[in-house]
Amino acid sequence: MTHNEIEELLGVYALDALDDDERQEVEEHLPSCPRCRAELAAHLEVAAMLGNAVGELPAAAPDGLWDRISSSLQDEPPALVPFRRPSSARRLALVVPLGAVAAALILVVGLLAAKVGNLDNKVGHEASVSSLLLNPKHQTVELTSAKHANWRATVILLNGAGYIINPSMPAITRSETFQLWALSRGKVVSLGVLGARPNGAPIRVEATMTLLMISAEPLGGTPAPTTPVLVQGDLPVGL
Amino acid sequence: MRPELSAASDASLALAIARYREDALAEAYRRHAGAVFGLARRLLREKAAAEEVVQEVFVRLWNAPERFDPERGSLRSYLLAQAHGRAVDQMRAESSRRRREEREARETAHGGYDLEREVGDIIVAGQVRDVLGALPDTERKPIELAYFRGHTYREVATILGEPEGTVKSRIRSGLKRMHGQLAVAGLGAKGQQP
DSSP states (O other), rough: HHHHHHHHHHHHHHOOSSOOOHHHHHHHHHOOOOHOOOOHHHHHHHHHHHHHHHOOSSSSSSTTTTHHHHOOOOOOOOOOOOOOOOSHHHHHHHHOOSTTTTTSSSOOOOOOGSSOOOOSSTTTTTHHHHHHHHSOOOOOEEESSSSSSTTTEEEEEETTTEEEEEOOOOOOTEEEEEEEEETTTEEEEEEEEESSOOOTTEEEEEEEEEEEEEEEEETTOSOHHHHHHHOEEEOOOOO | OOGGGGGHHHHHHHHHTTTOOOHHHHHHHHHHHHHHHHHHHHEEEEHHHHHHHHHHOOOOOOOOGGOOOOOGHHHHHHHHHHHHHHHHHHHHHHHHHHHHHHHHHHHHHHHOOOOOHHHHEEEEBHHHHHHHSSHHHHHHHHHHHHHTTTTOOHHHHHHHHHHHHHHHHHHHHHHHHHHHHHHHTOOOOGGOOO
């Protein structure tokens, strides 16, 4: 479909009035076309107002519905905590090398993991992220994937401390967690498990670290990566 | 609930939800579930089906809060858009489509098909209603049939006896016209807070 043909569909797209095949074509076109995205945003605004203006609004949703929703929510993930050291050496034997980068490296149980603080579970955390972003001295590290253009995460840092923001990574199962790794003096060390949703997770890096990586690991974390790295990015020199 | 949540912005709420704070989700539910339910009920007509949509929408907000982008509009708009999409999906699912068609056939048999009456009972509040009502019929009807009745534009074309190309153009031009009018009336993306 040409740009002009897609453009003609934007109104009906905003109203969910497209068949699946055409909807898919619109969705494939949008990422590459700022003009269509801008037009669609305006259509969506109008659609939202239509939805918002439906009359006879009940004051609230029916009784009991919240309880059903609440009980269907998944359990909380582990907060950002250092992984537990495995009790047997057998677990180490399961370790699979990372990939080209780390295959030859000696994997080290993450001594640094204990330095990672617990996830601050407050709304006030947003302020920490924004104040860090507002500080002109902050540094940004983009973690990306060579294979999947849409897998990525950003790390913002100031004096070695910061946060993971805007992660976009593949879905993981309930028995998995994201885990953060760093390359330090040629060794892969764990910086802690991130849970299922790494957005806003605080991190701390050391001057010896040169590369950050995230992988999906069994819940609870592992001493060394057991799956391929999802995203990675070089740390700036002289943190 | 911690006191700060009741005054938290949408963005702060979404962030707290991303941190697995269930009280933040409860606050989002308190603010917006009524509107979400109202829209779903309007579209699906069945209470149980509408409740299901509400549940899906809020569970999805819990599981993927990052999909809500505060830059692009209010949380309520986002939730309503989600609810609309889900409700329309349900309406188009084979079994419910059959039920709907049977119901519409019954209604037609009783009262005769009357588009004005079909969509006329859609009560749209205040200025949005005025702006929608001020559109030329050729634009208003396809928008109402698509948005409030969940029809695809091809179905709308069949209902109105118009070419498909005409219908999609008119929906697009009608939305543009509404956007202009609503902007004139001072209603923009940020004007949707309760």
